[in-house]
Amino acid sequence: MTTTAWQFTQEVHPSPATSAEVVNLLANPGFGRVFTDHMVTVRWNEAQGWHDAKVESRKPFLLDPACAALHYAQQIFEGMKAYRSASGELLMFRPTANARRFQQSAKRMAMAPVPEDLFVASVEALVKIDSHWVPEGEGSLYLRPFMFASEAFLGVRPSLEYVFCVIASPVGPYFKNGDSAVTVWVSDEYTRAAPGGTGAAKCGGNYAASLLAQAQATANGCDQVVFLDAVEKRWVEELGGMNIFFCMADGTLVTPPLSGTILPGITRESVILLARREGMTVEERPYSFEQWCADVASGQLREVFACGTAAVIAGIGRIRHTGGELVIGDGTVGPVTTRIRDLLTGIQRGRLADTESWVHHLS
Structure with missing residues (x-):
């Protein structure tokens, strides 16, 4: 049209x-x-x-x-x-x-x-x-x-x-390592947005506020920074330029809720709809960094991925923070992440049926 x-x-x-x-x-x-x-x-x-x-x-x-x-x-x-x-x-x-x-x-x-x-x-x-x-x-x-x-x-x-x-x-690819899993730095020093602020708006100031934390992530050998909430510095919110999903052992996907401090990603929304269409349970609920670490240690957390327009779907294999490093699964991109990425990119590029009427055709 x-x-x-x-x-x-x-x-x-x-x-x-x-x-x-x-x-x-x-x-x-x-x-x-x-x-x-x-x-x-x-x-x-x-x-x-x-x-x-x-x-x-x-x-x-x-x-x-x-x-x-x-x-x-x-x-x-x-x-x-x-x-x-x-x-x-x-x-x-x-x-x-x-x-x-x-x-x-x-x-x-x-x-x-x-x-x-x-x-x-x-x-x-x-x-x-x-x-x-x-x-x-x-x-x-x-x-x-x-x-x-x-x-x-x-x-x-x-x-x-x-x-x-x-x-x-x-x-071409957003990350230099292509489709391989990325490593993220969890910042306990800097925050991206606060309640009542501009976190849900896609404005340049939000990204300017993320740059120092991103430089810190780079200095620690990481591809991206993960921000925690500004009030308690406990709850996972989003990456510097992407939303985040956690895949649990029972197949449930968990993603932080849109509370006004997180950008309402279009890729995020698309992932939620596609996952539910595939029969997966998706929960939009608070998820703490403390729980993230505990779920990695227990094996309850199987995969983590980030999503956004630039990178589309990027598997997260390692997290680093001031307390050390954790490896998620075997540190590679998991099958759920791969499946969702293939579904989404297949629709975007016209390889799969567009059952959601998402694709805009230019004549």
């Missing part, structure tokens, strides 16, 4: 990457290092609402030094992907869910909400003009819709002007 209600002024890049350059870049794009030729921009102000929708050459923004986003961090973003099926068709996964979450983030940050149809039309427009950048095989085109306060004003209040933009980056 193609969204056509919004009209975009189109500016074709005067000197786009050549076919040979695109092929060379797609051979090893890494993650977030290579960008396509174009971007989409739409502007908002009180008088005109959303207007001036453009597909244009990717280029720097010209910002006033008093731009509100630079001073008060009114900024939100989304992460989503476009895929190329084996038959060559272009697909997106649950873009309307991203649009709805973007609206919720905007509401929390006192920003102008982007209409759902404008959001979807914008990502469609960018994928279509840069369709030759969508990799074949296991690669994908990572889409980054974002919005920032653009008014030049230093008073502390919501901005009266915003820019909504979409850029795209062809990507």
